[in-house]
Amino acid sequence: MKQLALDIGLACLPTLDNFFAGPNEAAVSHLRLWTAGGTRAPVPSYLWGESGSGKTHLLQAVHHALQEQGARVGWLDAHTMNPPEFKDDWAAVLMDDVHLYNSEQQHTAFNWFVNALTPRMGTPRWVLAAGALPPADLKLRDDLRTRLGWGHIHALQVLDEPERRAVLRQAADARGLFLSDEVMSYMLNRFSRDLGSLMQLLDHLDQYALQTQRALTIPLVRAMLENE
Numbered sequence: 142m143k144q145l146a147l148d149i150g151l152a153c154l155p156t157l158d159n160f161f162a163g164p165n166e167a168a169v170s171h172l173r174l175w176t177a178g179g180t181r182a183p184v185p186s187y188l189w190g191e192s193g194s195g196k197t198h199l200l201q202a203v204h205h206a207l208q209e210q211g212a213r214v215g216w217l218d219a220h221t222m223n224p225p226e227f228k229d230d231w232a233a234v235l236m237d238d239v240h241l242y243n244s245e246q247q248h249t250a251f252n253w254f255v256n257a258l259t260p261r262m263g264t265p266r267w268v269l270a271a272g273a274l275p276p277a278d279l280k281l282r283d284d285l286r287t288r289l290g291w292g293h294i295h296a297l298q299v300l301d302e303p304e305r306r307a308v309l310r311q312a313a314d315a316r317g318l319f320l321s322d323e324v325m326s327y328m329l330n331r332f333s334r335d336l337g338s339l340m341q342l343l344d345h346l347d348q349y350a351l352q353t354q355r356a357l358t359i360p361l362v363r364a365m366l367e368n369e
Contacts, residue, residue, distance in 0.1 A: 155201040161300065161308040161336075165195065168295035172199060175267060176206040183258055183265035187289050189272050190297030193335025196271035199297075200237045203269060207233055215253055217246065224249040227256040236270040239289065240279055251285045268292075302329065305336055312340060316347050318357060327359050 157176065162169040168188060175186070188196050207214050212232035217224055219241035227234075234257045236250050250270075257266035272279060276290030300308065306325055313320035320343075332342055349365040350357050 154205050155198040156205065157199070157202045160195060160198055160202060161304065161311070163300050163304045164298040165295070168199070168297060171293060171295065172203055172269075175269070176203055176210075183260075183267070185254070185258070185268035185270070185288070185292035187270050187272070187276060187292065187294045188297055189275050189294070191273060191299060193337065194297035194299045195336065196297060197237055198337065200235050200269060200271055203233075204235055215257075217250060217253065219243075219246065221246065227253050229256075231257070231266055233257075233267040233269065236268070238272060239270050239281065239285075240272040240274050242281065247282050247285055251282065251288070254285065254288050300336060305329065305339065308336060309339060309343060312343055313347075316343075318343075318347050318350070320357060324357055324359055324362065327362060 157169060157173055160169060171186065188199060190196060204214055204216060213228065213230050215225075215228065215231045215234040216237075217235070218237040224246065234253045236253070239250065242250060254268055257268050259265070270289055272289075275296070276286055276294065279286050279289065281289075306329070309320060309325055309328070328339060328342060332338065346357055346362060346365060349368075350361060353361070353364075355361050
């Protein structure tokens with residue numbers, strides 16, 4: 142069966158609390174300090190790791206946390222076309238998937254970076270960025286690449302299979318959904334194995350099981366796919 146990554150949306154907003162840190166505890170602890178409020182040092186942070194390591198989840202979690210504090214935040218990713226000018230009232234600048242930036246996005250990222258670290262009324266802004274490669278290996282303009290590598294750098298690790306199973310089990314229990322080892326193995330062996338896709342699949346299966354009033358079994362998974 143072809144591996145699938147279903148575009149069905151997450152059941153809940155990404156947060157630092159619902160991120161399974163595993164081997165990435167140091168990075169998560171660092172982000173918790175930044176989102177806890179109070180005075181923040183003007184040192185940028187950069188997360189890097191392969192697809193499925195949780196980079197986007199963490200940046201979105203920080204984004205939501207800062208917004209809940211009433212802060213305005215600049216957001217830039219590879220899908221952002223015609224990005225806005227830097228705003229002086231931003232509390233932070235978040236830049237995701239920097240390894241995919243085109244020339245215009247690189248220009249914007251550098252401009253945001255410089256403006257964020259230039260104090261306005263004595264308060265520099267925090268810069269948090271993420272990409273698939275360490276800063277030195279990024280195929281970006283030199284001035285942007287060197288700035289991305291200036292501050293705190295955290296390499297994120299993809300969860301291994303026992304850790305992915307633990308996350309799926311925890312998520313299923315939180316939904317009141319019985320997820321057998323057999324169904325979990327089926328999911329891990331036949332679908333995209335990155336955690337974000339697996340969590341989306343679990344959410345979709347939960348909804349389908351409720352709609353059809355059936356238990357979560359391998360035949361249910363097959364039936365759901367046939368009705369996609």
